[in-house]
Amino acid sequence: MSRTENVDVVVVGGGPAGSTIGALLAKAGHSVLILERERFPRYHIGESMVSGMAPLMEELGLIEELDVRFQHKSGISLRWGRDPEPWRSDFSAAFSSTGSHFTHAWHVRRGEFDELMLDNAQKLGAEARQEAQVTEILRDDAGAVTGVVYKHGGESHRVSSRFVVDASGQNRLLTRELTQTTWQEDLRNVAVWSYVDSYHPIEYKDDILVEAIQGGGWVWGIPLSETTLSVGYVLSAEKLSEATRGGRSHRDVFIECLEASHVAKTMIDPAAVGELRTARDWSHVSDTFHGPGWVAVGDAAAFIDPLFSSGVWLGTSGAWLAARAIGAALEDPEQEQRALERFDELYRQLFKDILGYVRFFMDPTRLREEYMERAQEIQKMVTSSSRVGFISMISGVGAIADVVNFDPMGVEDVEDVLQEWDEQTAASAAGGEGAAERPGAAGPEAAGPGAGRAEAVGA
Ligand SMILES: Cc1cc2nc3c(=O)[nH]c(=O)nc-3n(C[C@H](O)[C@H](O)[C@H](O)COP(=O)(O)OP(=O)(O)OC[C@H]3O[C@@H](n4cnc5c(N)ncnc54)[C@H](O)[C@@H]3O)c2cc1C
CATH class of the missing domain: 3.50.50.60 (FAD/NAD(P)-binding domain)
Structure with missing residues (x-):
């Protein structure tokens, strides 16, 4: 070392x-x-x-x-x-x-x-x-x-x-x-994609194309240049494993997804699809x-x-x-x-x-x-x-x-200030000192930024 x-x-x-x-x-x-x-x-x-x-x-x-x-x-x-x-x-x-x-x-x-x-x-x-x-x-x-x-x-x-x-x-x-970590079971998907070196652009040629496939899943088309298109599909892990039963390959499913599409299939020739890549696409939050x-x-x-x-x-x-x-x-x-x-x-x-x-x-x-x-x-x-x-x-x-505009040292939540104040008051009362006065009569309208406090995402 x-x-x-x-x-x-x-x-x-x-x-x-x-x-x-x-x-x-x-x-x-x-x-x-x-x-x-x-x-x-x-x-x-x-x-x-x-x-x-x-x-x-x-x-x-x-x-x-x-x-x-x-x-x-x-x-x-x-x-x-x-x-x-x-x-x-x-x-x-x-x-x-x-x-x-x-x-x-x-x-x-x-x-x-x-x-x-x-x-x-x-x-x-x-x-x-x-x-x-x-x-x-x-x-x-x-x-x-x-x-x-x-x-x-x-x-x-x-x-x-x-x-x-x-x-x-x-x-x-x-x-x-x-x-x-909370893994979101309803978003447990798999993505399979590839690149083609020639494609027909859609009407708005600089857009990403996102298209739902009947029966579940979706396809994307991303124009990386005037000649190269990134094209892929996303299916739930469960659906993909069903779709590949009986020896069917990711490529078979890829072609099936393209055929089931309305817009994506007009962009490429499925035979031109090169090597396929795959990734787990499973949402999670710490x-x-x-x-x-x-x-x-x-x-x-x-x-x-x-x-x-x-x-x-x-x-x-x-x-x-x-x-x-x-x-x-x-x-x-x-x-x-x-x-x-x-x-x-x-x-x-x-x-x-x-x-x-x-x-x-x-x-x-x-x-x-x-x-x-x-x-x-x-x-x-x-x-x-x-x-x-x-x-x-x-x-x-x-x-x-x-x-x-994020300021990590910005104004504190009013609720936090009040809680801190109550804790201090309780501590001084326990120590025999006179009761401290609570700052500002805080009704709900005084809740300020603290009112919209985030809930845990992973719940
Ligand atoms: C199928 C799919 C499609 C997606 N499409 C999009 C899209 O169109 N647009 C979009 O914005 N996002 C998209 N994403 C999400 C996007 O890929 C990620 O959110 C993004 O790359 C996260 O960036 P990052 O810097 O957190 O991690 P990364 O880009 O993954 O970078 C992490 C880096 O850490 C390094 N590393 C890991 N472990 C160590 C280690 N022990 N020591 C040193 N280095 C280490 C890795 O080598 C890597 O370079 C997609 C994801 C998937 C799965």
Whole structure:
């Protein structure tokens, strides 16, 4: 074992969530070491971005490069619900309702996108070590996380830090050990996909296509370029195992799904479909996203079904929130608990909203207007149309204000203040001192931000 290094923050995993938090903390002047077990560029699924990511990409200085290197994404084209007509939603409608200058998102090759993000983190001052696999979490006697052990260049290394960030994706290095995870049984799916080098675009050629398949499941079409289309299907694990009984292959099911589609089948020749890839697509949420000395972001914290392409947006938004919470805790260690709780609360709310909406949307027998109205209700949008509510919800644009304005040291919940006050009063009464006066007569109208406190997502 080589000598122990010491940094402010160690990040396990150099995917989008890890490189975002590494970049932002380094930019704020903290010493950051990102440990990534692979050598980039490495393959990854998750290619269609949503426009709610645009402000973060601007903060990271990446908008121009994304615009040059990747395919623009204007919105989503759907064939979904009781009404058989295809329909679409344009991202720019969500942005214009907020007066924003952004208009679009991107479809990316994740190998290239993730490498760009990691390189950018290094430009902003983080150190990134690739082919460096974290093998052990270090904890003190009280259980607080104090660093990690990792393997690099055939040797074990130890690094101690004030914080360790679990951004290890589905590997869930810390959350697997330190949290209880709720697996969402109704979202236990499998995805099978491939790439074709020639396709017929749909009418809105920059859109992702999402199409329900009769009998369950759905297909996607993601235009990665004018010639390359990512195309795949998602079925429940149960349905897929039934469909592949009797020696039927994933390819047989793939062709069957395409044939059952109305729009996807017009895009490609099934015979042109190359090597198939497959991944477990099983939604899960950890019961906590933080603890003493650690936080979790991205898939390591929670993963919600890819139906709305929300994974990278959720992961990078959580990283943005966590960077501010860790920054506050590094500046004033006494505020660690409060800052991390606030991060956890808001981040959980983002997952909870998407999870609830995915569940509602998964029922393909509703009317289009019902899908839209529910999105508007979840976001408590009273002034916009349900059409804008829908696109704001699924693009992440509706949550931008909360994410951008997040202040881990902001005004405390009135209820928390009152509870603390009652505890202090009880303690002083027990100690024989006179009763303290409760601040402000707090009726329900005084509940303030605490009134909307998030429920546990995993419930
Ligand atoms: C079928 C499918 C389709 C999807 N489609 C979309 C989509 O269209 N759009 C979208 O936004 N999202 C999509 N997603 C979700 C998306 O892929 C993830 O949400 C996203 O990649 C999460 O980013 P992350 O940084 O948390 O994790 P990752 O991108 O997985 O990065 C984690 C990194 O940690 C590294 N690592 C793991 N363990 C260790 C260790 N011990 N030591 C060091 N490094 C380690 C890994 O090598 C990896 O590079 C999809 C997911 C699935 C399954």
